[in-house]
Amino acid sequence: DVKVTQSSRYLVKRTGEKVFLECVQDMDHENMFWYRQDPGLGLRLIYFSYDVKMKEKGDIPEGYSVSREKKERFSLILESASTNQTSMYLCASSLSQLNTEAFFGQGTRLTVV
Amino acid sequence: GESVGLHLPTLSVQEGDNSIINCAYSNSASDYFIWYKQESGKGPQFIIDIRSNMDKRQGQRVTVLLNKTVKHLSLQIAATQPGDSAVYFCAEVNYGGATNKLIFGTGTLLAVQP
Numbered sequence: 001d002v003k004v005t006q007s008s009r010y011l012v013k014r015t016g017e018k019v020f021l022e023c024v025q026d027m028d029h030e031n032m033f034w035y036r037q038d039p040g041l042g043l044r045l046i047y048f049s050y051d052v053k054m055k056e057k058g059d060i061p062e063g064y065s066v067s068r069e070k071k072e073r074f075s076l077i078l079e080s081a082s083t084n085q086t087s088m089y090l091c092a093s094s095l096s097q098l099n100t101e102a103f104f105g106q107g108t109r110l111t112v113v
Numbered sequence: 114g115e116s117v118g119l120h121l122p123t124l125s126v127q128e129g130d131n132s133i134i135n136c137a138y139s140n141s142a143s144d145y146f147i148w149y150k151q152e153s154g155k156g157p158q159f160i161i162d163i164r165s166n167m168d169k170r171q172g173q174r175v176t177v178l179l180n181k182t183v184k185h186l187s188l189q190i191a192a193t194q195p196g197d198s199a200v201y202f203c204a205e206v207n208y209g210g211a212t213n214k215l216i217f218g219t220g221t222l223l224a225v226q227p
Contacts, residue, residue: 004156033214040121042202042219043157058214090156092215101147102204102215104156
């Protein structure tokens with residue numbers, strides 16, 4: 001089975017802190033994604049990557065950056081955390097351009113105080 | 114997660130009944146559609162998919178129907194069980210873009226009453 005692992009289930013950070021959310025997948029997938037999930041808004045795409053060192057903005061990239069130095073790892077970075085970034089963050093991966101079934105991690109609930 | 118179900122459309126069904134969850138999608142050029150199930154405290158899990166050249170696809174206890182004329186997708190669950198209680202999301206993909214990304218709907222909460 002594909003496994004997508006997010007490093008933390010729960011995080012509490014202070015406003016202004018730099019925050020790293022880590023995601024690792026073990027099935028050699030090309031594509032990786034970061035979403036945030038908020039009540040009533042569904043899943044919104046922040047950033048995605050279709051290859052090592054490649055990244056593309058999703059629908060809500062402001063306040064975030066990403067890093068993909070290795071194929072299996074995709075990191076989401078909050079340069080200066082703010083309270084409106086309190087959310088559930090979901091990482092996902094998919095095999096390739098033509099196989100879009102995405103496998104999700106368990107999510108990281110981030111609270112910024 | 115535990116708060117995902119708040120503010121969502123809710124479908125309440127009796128155990129053993131059939132459930133129909135609906136989704137209106139936005140892009141008439143979308144090529145591929147997927148239904149995901151998200152249980153409390155977990156990430157979304159793939160249920161079933163359908164390509165735009167089909168109008169129906171069946172899985173185990175689930176059927177997806179696609180009506181491209183009105184841009185409507187539905188998920189039918191037969192003999193609904195308590196374990197089916199979850200938030201259900203539809204997602205669409207347009208292969209015409211540089212990278213095929215999933216666009217999700219806002220979700221429907223299915224509550225199964227014993």
